[in-house]
Amino acid sequence: MTSQLKGSEQHEGFHVFGIRHLSPAGAHHLLSFLDTVQPTAILVEGPSDASHVIADMTSRGVVPPIAILAYTNELPIRTLLYPMAEYSPEYQAFLWANRHGVHTEFIDLPSETALALHEQRRAWRKSSMEPEDEPKDGSRTGPQGAPTEDGLQAAPPEEAKAENSLQTYLRKQHERYEQIAELAGEPNYDSYWERHFEHNQQKDAYRHAVYEFSAQMREISELDEREHDAAETAYNEIREAYMRRRIQEVLKAGHVPGKVVVVTGAHHASALDLRLPVMTDKQRASLPKASTKLTLMPYSFYKLSTHSGYGAGNQAPAYFTLFWECLKKGDLSGLPSLYFSHVAARLREEGNYRSTAALIEAVRLAEALASMQGGSQPTWQDLRDAAVVCLGYGELSTIAEALARTDVGTAIGSLPEGVSQTPIQDDMNRELKRLKLEKYKSTVATTLELDLRENRRVKSEEAAFIDLKRSVLLHRLKLLDINFARKQYVNQGAASWSENWVLQWTPEAEIQVVESTLKGETIELATAFVLNERLEACGDITEASKLIRIACDCDLPKLMEQARGSLQELAVDAGNFNQIAAAAYELSVLIQYGSLRRMDTDSLVPLLQQLFLRGALLLSDAANCNDDASKSVIAAIHTLHGVAQEHFDSVDDALWIHKLQDLASRDDRNAKCSGFAFAILLERNEVSEDQSAQEVSRRLSPGIPADLGAGWFEGLSMRNRYALLSRTSLWRQLDSYMESLEEAQFHRSLVFLRRAFGSFEPREKAAIAEMMGDIWGFDADQTGEMLQRPLTNEEKGKLDELNDFDFEDL
Structure with missing residues (x-):
């Protein structure tokens, strides 16, 4: 369709500024262009129902990277992400509009339609794919950071086999870009793009070059796209027809065309021409919809990088942040010195030092590598090569971590309290602040050691039990499958006063928090909802006893009592010795350490007595097994004997010894089990x-x-x-x-x-x-x-x- 039209970046009088997502040069040239045009309206590719969050994105206290998250409000949850860094052209356009009081909005398909169409595309590909065409490894590949990519989140790995036709198209597209890099004498397409577009500082050169380059690449690739992925072609045409409609509506609202600037991914720039069909009212009404919600969330440099698998990212977000800082100062020539000084600083943190002479030589080598390619400035690849030679002495391994921190970085964005957050996100942030855990909201994994005992050296009760309350929150997050905290078991055992947790914040964790809003508006309510669901589905005493323990760890006494009732009902018909032993152990731990968590466990003692009695009576029958089954039976005997020792004043220890003596003397039971029972009797001096x-x-x-x-x-x-x-x-x-x-x-x-x-x-x-x-x-x-x-x-x-x-x- 677009191949029939040849034109400039200005159609019907309005301006189209094509950009590459996460392009610092694109942001720099866009700001210059806006200063020149002084538009009254800036229209940006993005979900049109997210326009209301633009004000939040530009409010005081917002620290990029951030992302707009769209998610369905019914299970199963589907999500779309639109991430932005400080140097994203879209984000800088919003800041410019905010400073100048200019109208700005998103003009792409609303999230409810985008998610519905996303599911339809997946289903269409799956139904149209021939069995022999399925990829053997189920993987998805695609160009990293190519200008044709949008911000859609990749499909989950288990569904990737349904997208073989898309893989074929993306592979061919990737090969085409790599061929361009090879013809230009560059090691990869990223280096080609940086040298020929990011480094081009001539006025309007970026805008014209990106537009023409993308228009020609689109024309070349349209045939392959239609042949290998008709669903993707149809989806893009629907999006572009909708964006043309939104542009037309803004012009009809009274904005002078010459004062309207459209900021879009370069792939769509040549298609935003009002000479092409505009989506009609009937077509718009026929679009599918899925009920969705939107929120802003902090994002991280790691997720922006292609190391995380995000296709529309770039490999070195921290490096491009340095690039952006140099552009703002008007001194791109200072980038090599700034880059190597950051690498040296990271090395110094590790205890490795490099001389000033080594840094100077690295700058000279990077500039020499750039001149050999005909460039005026070193690319990121040139800088890395020079760093390996001059700072790593020819070995990447010696400076790999320092390079990773300089290239990718560990930065994570932040949002001020109350800015476009779901209720559960607000509650999460309040809890982290209350429990002084905000500093652990980092992409770097950190170990947190908790002492659940009362701290008698402080004055307030809040401070005396802060570690216990931290433990409660972390256990709740664990139950909600929010991957912020991972528990490590210490030598004293999981039930002791000491707990070790590894805390690491990721955008995935933020998404998981948002998804939990369907279960409750606070962490506590969502946890109670999940635990109640598990209780209703519980069918054996082992699971029921674990749920009692979880309810205690999560400080949910009402659900703990509900779980106790479920266990008591299930215990009436329990006949599996191994399960009874496991359930008795869970109760034993709770009774021993319940006071540590300030929980009343007296109601669990009769239930423990009931389970122990049943287990003792089933001992002999359980030992009537083969050698393979004897391992689990012996483990259960060991567990139940531990309960007898810990609670000798509560359970019937005499009956247990009698049953052990009976098993030890039996010749018709498994010999290993009889020998193990005899060993316990020897230990107890009963023989x-x-x-x-x-x-x-x-x-x-x-x-x-x-x-x-x-x-x-x-x-x-x-x-x-x-x-x-x-x-x-x-x-x-x-x-x-x-x-x-x-x-x-x-x-x-x-x-x-x-x-x-x-x-x-x-x-x-x-x-x-x-x-x-x-x-x-x-x-x-x-x-x-x-x-x-x-x-x-x-x-x-x-x-x-x-x-x-x-x-x-x-």
Whole structure:
């Protein structure tokens, strides 16, 4: 359609200024152009229903980068992002309009239509794609920062297979741009763009060059676009027809055409010509809609960079911020010195120092590289190459972190309180301020150590329990899947007074906060909503007990009581020993540390008693299992015994010991489980020396199959090995057992016992060797000498036989 028209950047008297998103030179030349034209209206490509947030974007206290977030207010949530940096031409246009009191608005499709069409495009591509055309890796590729890109967020990876035709088009487009760079002698398209457009300081050169370049590239690419992605073609034509309509409406409102400036992505510049069809009322009424909301949110340099996968970004937002600062001063020639001084400062922070002479040489080398390409100024790639040679001494690795901080940066934008925020965003910001967590709202991961105990050295209650309240907030964010805080488990265990969290703020976290507004207008209400949903869907006692723990961590006592009621109902029919043990453990932890979180846990004690009693009665039946299942059963026995020890005054400990004695004596239960139960009894001194010798003799006798005897010993060795090492009679009995076996049975037992001893620590194995040496009549020195002696070839052969042992039908 646009290929039929040839023209300049001015149609019907109004001005079209094509820009590349996130272009500092584009912002610089646009401001100069606005000063010259002195427009009465500035129209900007962007969601037309977001025009009301322009005033917020230009208000005092706003620090870019920021983004407009559009999201559906029904599940599943879909989002569109329109990010801007300080050097974004659109943002600078808004600031100019604010300073001069000029009317400004967005003119692209409203977000409700853009999101609906976005879904229709995805569905159309998926339905029209042939199975054999699906990409094998499900990945999406595309040009990084090409002038044809808009601010739409990329499709999720799981849906990328539905966009193979778009991938083909984008790949060809990317190849075309790279061919341009190759013909110009540049390493990549970004270097080509920077040298030929960003560095061009001649008046009006940027505007004319971008317009003509994009118009020609669009004409060349239209054929490929129609062939490989008709959905994308249709979408762009709808957008452009709508923007032409909005321009026409502004002109009809009385603005003089020569005083209207349209700022748009260069790809659309040549299409904003009123000689082309304008969207009619009927067409506008037929556009699909999805109910949406809009908000402003802070953004980060990392997300603006192509390192994050954002296609309309640029690779070095921090570098282009330095570029923008030099343009504002009218001294672009000072950029190399400024860049290298920042790299040197980052190196100094790491403890590495570079001389002034090294920086001077880096500047000279960068300028020499630029002159070899016929440029007047070094590009970002020239500066990086010079930094590697002069500051990294030829090695990128030595300065990689310093370069990353200088190129990409860690800056994150900010918005003053109450500026175009959803209620839950405002609540989040208030909570961070109240709990003195604002400084952790950074893209750099920081560890926060919390002490949940009362701080008696402060005067106010707020300060005394600030770490506890921080913990509550972080647990709530964790439940809401807001990836601001990640908990690390410390040595004392997850239920102790100490908690370690890693805090890192990202734009994704901000989006997740916004999405949570559908669950509640505050963090507390949203958390309660999510927890209540999980309770309603809860079907087993393990999950119910975890929800009690979560409710306690999130300081939601009413929901904690609701979860307790659910657990009590489920416990009536509970028959899974492992689940009962896990549920009892969760309750045990809460009862132990509930006072630390200032929660009343007395109502949980009867429920713990009920679960413990049920678990004890199911112990013997649970041990009727094979070796694979025995691992989880033994873990559950260990857990339930821990509950018995911690709450001996509340639960029926005598019944538990009786059930352990019953399991330890049973021959028709899993041998490992019986051995583990016997180990607990040994530890509790519930078994005398004579009883121990009799049981070992019974379990480790020639009449017992080797796998059963060795399995029993393996279970025995899984608990308190120091108690085993202190009982010489046990090892004498094991020695007698091994001596009594015939050769075939001996080999079988040796294989199983080798597995049992495999988990012993070296010092434990050495202690066993010394004990066996005493039994065989060797002193400690002789035993040590034998252990240190190299293996003979015969002994190595015997070990190989054990490794190749045939377990037959075992």
